[in-house]
Amino acid sequence: MLEISNLACNRGDHLLFSDLNFSISAGQLLQVQGANGSGKTSLLRTLCGLVIPAMGEIKWRGQDIHELDEKFYAEMIYLGHSNAIKDELNAVENLRISAGLAGCKLDDKQIIAALRRMGLRGREMLPVRVLSQGQCRRVALARLLLINVSLWILDEPLTALDVSAVGLMQELIGEHLANKGMVIYTTHQPLEVAGVETQRLALS
Amino acid sequence: MNQLSLLGLISLVVRRDLVLAMRRRADVLTTLIFFVMVVSLFPLGVGPEMEMLRKMAPGLVWVSALLASMLSLGRMFSADYLDGTLEQMMLAPQSLAIVVLSKVLAHWMVSGFPLVIIAPVLGMQFDMSAQALWVLMITLLLGTPILSVIGAAGAALTLGLRGGGALVSLLVLPLCIPVLIFGAGAVESVVSGINAGSNLALLGAILVMALAFMPWITAHALRISLE
Numbered sequence: 056m057l058e059i060s061n062l063a064c065n066r067g068d069h070l071l072f073s074d075l076n077f078s079i080s081a082g083q084l085l086q087v088q089g090a091n092g093s094g095k096t097s098l099l100r101t102l103c104g105l106v107i108p109a110m111g112e113i114k115w116r117g118q119d120i121h122e123l124d125e126k127f128y129a130e131m132i133y134l135g136h137s138n139a140i141k142d143e144l145n146a147v148e149n150l151r152i153s154a155g156l157a158g159c160k161l162d163d164k165q166i167i168a169a170l171r172r173m174g175l176r177g178r179e180m181l182p183v184r185v186l187s188q189g190q191c192r193r194v195a196l197a198r199l200l201l202i203n204v205s206l207w208i209l210d211e212p213l214t215a216l217d218v219s220a221v222g223l224m225q226e227l228i229g230e231h232l233a234n235k236g237m238v239i240y241t242t243h244q245p246l247e248v249a250g251v252e253t254q255r256l257a258l259s
Numbered sequence: 260m261n262q263l264s265l266l267g268l269i270s271l272v273v274r275r276d277l278v279l280a281m282r283r284r285a286d287v288l289t290t291l292i293f294f295v296m297v298v299s300l301f302p303l304g305v306g307p308e309m310e311m312l313r314k315m316a317p318g319l320v321w322v323s324a325l326l327a328s329m330l331s332l333g334r335m336f337s338a339d340y341l342d343g344t345l346e347q348m349m350l351a352p353q354s355l356a357i358v359v360l361s362k363v364l365a366h367w368m369v370s371g372f373p374l375v376i377i378a379p380v381l382g383m384q385f386d387m388s389a390q391a392l393w394v395l396m397i398t399l400l401l402g403t404p405i406l407s408v409i410g411a412a413g414a415a416l417t418l419g420l421r422g423g424g425a426l427v428s429l430l431v432l433p434l435c436i437p438v439l440i441f442g443a444g445a446v447e448s449v450v451s452g453i454n455a456g457s458n459l460a461l462l463g464a465i466l467v468m469a470l471a472f473m474p475w476i477t478a479h480a481l482r483i484s485l486e
Contacts, residue, residue, distance in 0.1 A: 103350055104350075105346065105485060105486065107486065125353070125354070126352070128350050132350075133347075133350050135343050136343070137341075137342055137343030137346075139342060139344045140342065141279060141344065142342070143278075144278070144279070152275050156271070156272075156347065156348060156351035156353060156358075158351075158352055
């Protein structure tokens, strides 16, 4: 479980948010809301440990994430604005490397199965360069299927996705929550997961 | 629990970077061609005076190798930074310093090692003796990895800055002066008939120190640059 207490974050001299308190535990879904520039991405990057908070604590299972460091990273996955995939490589190579860095040894069959589930049948071996924006996003999202961790932190996961892919995302999040996972995400599009109450955190 | 073995991680990152380099070959050749051109310009510019060329050769080849290796430094992390893969590497449950070390190793294989191979051919333009050419190769073999590993720290610090390319050279070149002195010094001492052992030993010592400490410093610089 992830507990945030008294969190404050600066961007330059500008205070983005302060006195933020919330927690999320197994099977819960948290949506971070706020206008453009309200600090949603900064909050998510702070939760990942990429940004050192100006004040406050972030605790994972009772321990500070900066002390846990690699142990925390082994239990979370972050999907940022950029897809973190290489144009020169094909989808399978990209996923093999990201899964390898996360410590998962996968064979190509599992990767191809994940890509097919993401609706990329027939695109597995094409260089990512020739895929569309939405297809690239699907390749990036396939990581969620391959890397088995409990905390998902998703920054605008629905960008560039079509209606069917949004439906698929809702399904994936639903499955993950049913498996005692946790999801923190931001989005400007409606994303409802059947049978789960979404907690909302509004940044002003 | 999710840790790859050390060698597994190194080979994963090195193989990835080598595949990427092979699919973007123009970038790789720039360094090598720059090195060949700069070294070849001197005999043309200075004139065919054997005695002078022979005397200048060690320093010239070394300065050119130094400048050539600066060219590719900016690319060490910038592509990964722009497409977000660097961020994912920081969030991987692996030691970032080892990832950095692997990237440096791949960078050296692509942009440093070719210089070592081509240097004796270029040295012939300066009428260097066979023995001097051997020592030149050994100094470059010891020295170019130092340039890559020190350069990585500069590349990490200037990540995402405008005009970062020129800034990397300004930051890194002064730090590489000892490498230049001992590298060129070893070749010069062989040319003048003295044992090159002490210079080579010092180069080796710098290499070991740099490999031991710089990846950690670079990893820290990356964390600062990405914040």
